[in-house]
Amino acid sequence: MKKGKKICLCSSAAFFEQGFVIGAQLQKLGFKVVYTYTALKMRQSGDFRVETYKTWFKDSSTYDKKTFLMKNHFRKVIASDAILVLNYKKNGLPGYIGGNTLMEMAMAYHYKKPIYILNPISEKLSFKEEIYGLGSIFIEGDLTKIK
Numbered sequence: 001m002k003k004g005k006k007i008c009l010c011s012s013a014a015f016f017e018q019g020f021v022i023g024a025q026l027q028k029l030g031f032k033v034v035y036t037y038t039a040l041k042m043r044q045s046g047d048f049r050v051e052t053y054k055t056w057f058k059d060s061s062t063y064d065k066k067t068f069l070m071k072n073h074f075r076k077v078i079a080s081d082a083i084l085v086l087n088y089k090k091n092g093l094p095g096y097i098g099g100n101t102l103m104e105m106a107m108a109y110h111y112k113k114p115i116y117i118l119n120p121i122s123e124k125l126s127f128k129e130e131i132y133g134l135g136s137i138f139i140e141g142d143l144t145k146i147k
Contacts, residue, residue, distance in 0.1 A: 007116075007146065008034040008076050010104040011086035012096060017048040019086055022118070025143055026084070034076045037069055070100065077107045082114040084146065085136075087121060095121035102127055109134045116146050 007026060009019045016039040023033040035043075042048045055062045077083055085105065090096035097105075097117075108115050115136045121128055139145040 004030055004032065005081035006032045006034055006079065008080035008083045009036070009039070009086060010073070010077070010083050010101050012090055012098050012101065013038060013050045013053065014090055015086045015088055016042050018088065022084070022086060022143070026146075029143060029146075031146070034080050036076075037072050070103070073104060074107050077104050077113065078111050080113065082116060082146070083108045085115065085117045087117060087119050093122040093124060095119045095125070097121060097125060097131060102130065105131070105134055105136070
Protein backbone atom coordinates (compact mmCIF):
# COMPACT_ATOMS: atom_id res chain seq x y z
CA MET A 1 0.00 0.00 0.00
CA LYS A 2 1.46 3.34 -1.01
CA LYS A 3 1.51 6.39 1.23
CA GLY A 4 -1.43 8.78 0.87
CA LYS A 5 -3.86 5.89 0.79
CA LYS A 6 -6.85 5.59 3.09
CA ILE A 7 -6.62 3.25 6.04
CA CYS A 8 -9.77 2.54 8.01
CA LEU A 9 -9.41 1.87 11.73
CA CYS A 10 -11.51 -0.99 13.10
CA SER A 11 -11.75 -1.97 16.75
CA SER A 12 -13.86 -2.37 19.82
CA ALA A 13 -15.39 0.93 20.92
CA ALA A 14 -13.33 0.52 24.09
CA PHE A 15 -10.23 1.27 22.00
CA PHE A 16 -11.48 4.36 20.13
CA GLU A 17 -9.54 6.82 22.28
CA GLN A 18 -6.31 4.93 21.58
CA GLY A 19 -7.29 4.99 17.92
CA PHE A 20 -6.71 8.72 17.72
CA VAL A 21 -3.13 8.27 18.96
CA ILE A 22 -2.54 5.58 16.32
CA GLY A 23 -4.31 7.72 13.72
CA ALA A 24 -1.98 10.65 14.36
CA GLN A 25 1.02 8.36 13.92
CA LEU A 26 -0.41 7.01 10.67
CA GLN A 27 -0.98 10.55 9.39
CA LYS A 28 2.67 11.35 10.10
CA LEU A 29 3.52 8.34 7.93
CA GLY A 30 1.43 9.85 5.12
CA PHE A 31 -1.82 7.88 5.42
CA LYS A 32 -5.34 9.28 5.37
CA VAL A 33 -7.10 7.84 8.41
CA VAL A 34 -10.77 6.89 8.50
CA TYR A 35 -12.53 6.60 11.88
CA THR A 36 -15.87 5.22 12.96
CA TYR A 37 -18.81 7.57 13.37
CA THR A 38 -18.88 6.88 17.12
CA ALA A 39 -15.15 7.50 17.54
CA LEU A 40 -15.58 10.94 15.97
CA LYS A 41 -18.56 11.66 18.26
CA MET A 42 -16.50 10.57 21.26
CA ARG A 43 -13.61 12.85 20.32
CA GLN A 44 -15.99 15.77 19.70
CA SER A 45 -17.69 15.35 23.09
CA GLY A 46 -14.60 14.26 25.03
CA ASP A 47 -16.67 11.36 26.41
CA PHE A 48 -15.05 8.03 25.60
CA ARG A 49 -17.30 5.94 27.86
CA VAL A 50 -18.73 3.17 25.70
CA GLU A 51 -21.96 2.94 27.68
CA THR A 52 -22.84 6.52 26.66
CA TYR A 53 -23.15 5.43 23.03
CA LYS A 54 -24.28 1.80 23.18
CA THR A 55 -27.81 2.65 24.21
CA TRP A 56 -29.23 -0.64 22.91
CA PHE A 57 -27.83 -2.46 25.96
CA LYS A 58 -30.40 -0.68 28.13
CA ASP A 59 -33.08 -0.08 25.51
CA SER A 60 -33.42 -2.75 22.82
CA SER A 61 -35.67 -0.45 20.79
CA THR A 62 -32.51 1.47 19.78
CA TYR A 63 -30.87 -1.40 17.90
CA ASP A 64 -31.59 0.55 14.72
CA LYS A 65 -28.79 2.85 15.87
CA LYS A 66 -26.42 -0.15 15.96
CA THR A 67 -27.57 -1.11 12.47
CA PHE A 68 -26.85 2.42 11.21
CA LEU A 69 -23.37 2.41 12.78
CA MET A 70 -22.48 -0.97 11.26
CA LYS A 71 -23.66 0.01 7.76
CA ASN A 72 -21.85 3.36 8.03
CA HIS A 73 -18.56 1.73 8.93
CA PHE A 74 -18.92 -1.05 6.36
CA ARG A 75 -19.14 1.69 3.71
CA LYS A 76 -15.94 3.23 5.09
CA VAL A 77 -14.16 -0.13 4.98
CA ILE A 78 -15.18 -0.57 1.34
CA ALA A 79 -14.05 2.97 0.42
CA SER A 80 -10.64 2.52 2.06
CA ASP A 81 -7.49 0.96 0.68
CA ALA A 82 -6.87 -1.19 3.77
CA ILE A 83 -7.99 -1.64 7.35
CA LEU A 84 -6.00 -1.61 10.57
CA VAL A 85 -7.48 -3.57 13.44
CA LEU A 86 -6.63 -2.10 16.83
CA ASN A 87 -6.59 -4.94 19.30
CA TYR A 88 -5.54 -4.44 22.89
CA LYS A 89 -6.32 -6.31 26.09
CA LYS A 90 -10.05 -6.53 26.90
CA ASN A 91 -12.13 -8.96 28.94
CA GLY A 92 -8.90 -10.58 30.11
CA LEU A 93 -7.82 -11.39 26.55
CA PRO A 94 -4.70 -9.83 25.03
CA GLY A 95 -5.24 -8.82 21.41
CA TYR A 96 -9.02 -8.79 21.77
CA ILE A 97 -11.09 -8.69 18.58
CA GLY A 98 -14.88 -8.68 18.92
CA GLY A 99 -17.68 -9.81 16.65
CA ASN A 100 -18.30 -6.47 14.97
CA THR A 101 -14.62 -6.03 14.12
CA LEU A 102 -14.56 -9.58 12.75
CA MET A 103 -17.46 -8.62 10.44
CA GLU A 104 -15.50 -5.55 9.27
CA MET A 105 -12.51 -7.77 8.61
CA ALA A 106 -14.69 -10.13 6.55
CA MET A 107 -15.99 -7.14 4.59
CA ALA A 108 -12.40 -6.02 3.90
CA TYR A 109 -11.46 -9.55 2.85
CA HIS A 110 -14.44 -9.79 0.50
CA TYR A 111 -13.46 -6.49 -1.14
CA LYS A 112 -9.79 -7.54 -1.36
CA LYS A 113 -8.49 -4.96 1.12
CA PRO A 114 -5.36 -5.77 3.14
CA ILE A 115 -6.17 -6.51 6.79
CA TYR A 116 -3.50 -5.31 9.19
CA ILE A 117 -3.70 -6.25 12.85
CA LEU A 118 -1.77 -4.15 15.36
CA ASN A 119 -1.00 -6.79 18.00
CA PRO A 120 -0.91 -10.58 18.25
CA ILE A 121 -4.21 -12.19 19.18
CA SER A 122 -4.99 -14.45 22.11
CA GLU A 123 -5.04 -18.14 21.28
CA LYS A 124 -8.21 -18.21 23.42
CA LEU A 125 -10.21 -16.09 20.96
CA SER A 126 -13.12 -18.23 19.84
CA PHE A 127 -12.70 -17.26 16.18
CA LYS A 128 -8.92 -17.14 15.90
CA GLU A 129 -8.99 -19.54 12.95
CA GLU A 130 -11.21 -17.13 11.01
CA ILE A 131 -8.83 -14.26 11.77
CA TYR A 132 -5.87 -16.28 10.47
CA GLY A 133 -7.94 -17.57 7.54
CA LEU A 134 -8.61 -14.03 6.31
CA GLY A 135 -4.91 -13.65 5.53
CA SER A 136 -4.47 -11.04 8.25
CA ILE A 137 -1.11 -9.30 8.42
CA PHE A 138 0.17 -8.95 11.98
CA ILE A 139 2.39 -5.88 12.37
CA GLU A 140 3.28 -6.35 16.07
CA GLY A 141 2.79 -2.68 16.92
CA ASP A 142 5.03 -1.43 14.09
CA LEU A 143 3.02 0.91 11.88
CA THR A 144 5.89 1.14 9.38
CA LYS A 145 5.05 -2.44 8.35
CA ILE A 146 1.90 -1.15 6.65
CA LYS A 147 2.74 -1.08 2.96
